[in-house]
Amino acid sequence: MSHSDLYAEVDRSAYTNALAKNSPITKTFFALSALAIGVSAQSFVVPIIVFILCTCLSLGFAKVKPRLYLGLFVYPTLMLILSCIILALFFGSGQSLIDIPLPWTTWAIYKSGISISVNTFFRVEGALSCLFFLVLTTSINDLCVLLRRIHMPQVMVEMSMMIYRYIFLFLEITEKMILAQKLRLRRSGWLSSIRSLAMLIGSLFIRTLDQGERTLVAMTARGYGGEIRILDDFPAPRKIALLGIAFFDVLLIVLIFLTLNIGVV
Amino acid sequence: MIFKLENLSYRYSDGTLALSEVSLSFARGERIALLGTNGSGKTTLLNHLIGILKPSSGNIYFDDKPLAYDAKSLQNLRKRVGFVFQDPNDQLFAPTVKQDVAFGPLNLGQTPEQVKKMVDEALETVGMSEFKEKPPHFLSLGQKKRVALAGVLAMQPEVIIMDEPTSNLDPRGTSEILRLLLQLNKGKGITLILATHDVDMVPLFANKLYILNKGKLVAHGEPKQIFSDTELIRQVNLRSPRLTHLFEVLNKKNKLPIDEPLPLTIGEARKEILRLIELSKNQKKI
Ligand SMILES: Nc1ncnc2c1ncn2[C@@H]1O[C@H](COP(=O)(O)OP(=O)(O)O)[C@@H](O)[C@H]1O
Ligand SMILES: [Mg+2]
Numbered sequence: 001m002s003h004s005d006l007y008a009e010v011d012r013s014a015y016t017n018a019l020a021k022n023s024p025i026t027k028t029f030f031a032l033s034a035l036a037i038g039v040s041a042q043s044f045v046v047p048i049i050v051f052i053l054c055t056c057l058s059l060g061f062a063k064v065k066p067r068l069y070l071g072l073f074v075y076p077t078l079m080l081i082l083s084c085i086i087l088a089l090f091f092g093s094g095q096s097l098i099d100i101p102l103p104w105t106t107w108a109i110y111k112s113g114i115s116i117s118v119n120t121f122f123r124v125e126g127a128l129s130c131l132f133f134l135v136l137t138t139s140i141n142d143l144c145v146l147l148r149r150i151h152m153p154q155v156m157v158e159m160s161m162m163i164y165r166y167i168f169l170f171l172e173i174t175e176k177m178i179l180a181q182k183l184r185l186r187r188s189g190w191l192s193s194i195r196s197l198a199m200l201i202g203s204l205f206i207r208t209l210d211q212g213e214r215t216l217v218a219m220t221a222r223g224y225g226g227e228i229r230i231l232d233d234f235p236a237p238r239k240i241a242l243l244g245i246a247f248f249d250v251l252l253i254v255l256i257f258l259t260l261n262i263g264v265v
Numbered sequence: 266m267i268f269k270l271e272n273l274s275y276r277y278s279d280g281t282l283a284l285s286e287v288s289l290s291f292a293r294g295e296r297i298a299l300l301g302t303n304g305s306g307k308t309t310l311l312n313h314l315i316g317i318l319k320p321s322s323g324n325i326y327f328d329d330k331p332l333a334y335d336a337k338s339l340q341n342l343r344k345r346v347g348f349v350f351q352d353p354n355d356q357l358f359a360p361t362v363k364q365d366v367a368f369g370p371l372n373l374g375q376t377p378e379q380v381k382k383m384v385d386e387a388l389e390t391v392g393m394s395e396f397k398e399k400p401p402h403f404l405s406l407g408q409k410k411r412v413a414l415a416g417v418l419a420m421q422p423e424v425i426i427m428d429e430p431t432s433n434l435d436p437r438g439t440s441e442i443l444r445l446l447l448q449l450n451k452g453k454g455i456t457l458i459l460a461t462h463d464v465d466m467v468p469l470f471a472n473k474l475y476i477l478n479k480g481k482l483v484a485h486g487e488p489k490q491i492f493s494d495t496e497l498i499r500q501v502n503l504r505s506p507r508l509t510h511l512f513e514v515l516n517k518k519n520k521l522p523i524d525e526p527l528p529l530t531i532g533e534a535r536k537e538i539l540r541l542i543e544l545s546k547n548q549k550k551i
Binding site for chain 2: 011012015020139140141144161162164165166168169172211214215217218219220221222223224225228229230231232233
């Protein structure tokens, strides 16, 4: 999957998943509280529970395609593995696990280093699963309405709305421009591809300015007076769902304390 | 008169004289076509009607009063006159169809309940209800155009202006949009002002035709009359509708006794052909 395809798929999922009609308040409350609890846990136990939970909700309840869900994890996980290897090899102190003799010194790998590395790995994966659950099940529209409800500054909400819309418009335009260049036999050499890219960016930049102006005119024609009002009509969250999540959160927090000292090694 | 222009001229800042001395008046309930080649000044003229452009010279009257350009008057004007832009991508900016259609009514200060009702009605009218919660980039061009129209309908305007309503649409999309517009005109009495370069589209909906050429108004009247003046049509680099052209050739080359004005629509053509058949039958009898 190319990058733009991946974004488009995430976007499609946000509108078409089985939980799309559920209150964004419930979904956001769940995802953010699980995220906060997951990252504040000392050991890997609670993050793994959070990860399993979010994965079950995303795949089982929201019916997100497993290929898409797991696809999102690929790049961050590769980065994460690299970082965790470094953590394991170079961090930690106290009692060493393995001593590797080098000509000039001995290189110690510590128990605490490995434990930091493993905990970090699961904490990050748990956090990612929360965020992915949120973006895969909640549309930008719903998030904007929510931001408006919690009194985020107007500009921020308006910017998010419009940036979202125009990302997709300009992706479309860029694809068309690249196709047009290809059809006119864009040469594939390194230098000429740089030149084509420069031209592309140049004309895209002009297009954005132009687009901004035309959109403003169109908005003015519909009575825009400096503020975008948003139609806020999503369903009230089910009390029982919110209570359930809160109860579960408390359980997880208790579990954090119970598992404080569990380590891998 | 809902709109009246007197000697309207407009010069863009780069010096292009896009309109020169245009005078015309549009009456309530009319279905107006503004016909001209690309660059003839149609968009420039339309932009004047909702106060996006101010005339370099000349006067504009809306509802018999001079157009005022203070925020409040403009707001009032734009509430009563809806404008659908040529490229729906310029118009659709919100993350979902519903949110976009709600934009206009919310600007008018309606309550959320009213807005919801208007949005539902407008989407129902254009047949896009099932796409309510979808983002614009999920839609085809024809669907985007219909949503853009819904965005204007939801404001319940008296006049709808559309710039090139059928450009880039396939035949099916074209006839759907036109049928919709006719319904709005006949059912709700909404005045329609459509700019187009598509000659074949004009007979399908217009009862008044204005022809622009290089910023000048060169003819106006009923489509039938104007298309009968084939000389003029050629002068301004347009052509007759295909049907009309056929009858013109039958008349000139084959000397068939076709009645003036020449037929424009399939219905009229059918009548004319039946009349010709009757005629030839009668001649044989004699
Ligand atoms: N923003 C602009 N700046 C300068 N000239 C313009 C601008 N927009 C249009 N024109 C010129 O004004 C003339 C009329 O344009 P327009 O009203 O867009 O015609 P139409 O809509 O009939 O195709 C054209 O010659 C065009 O090049
Ligand atoms: Mg135009």
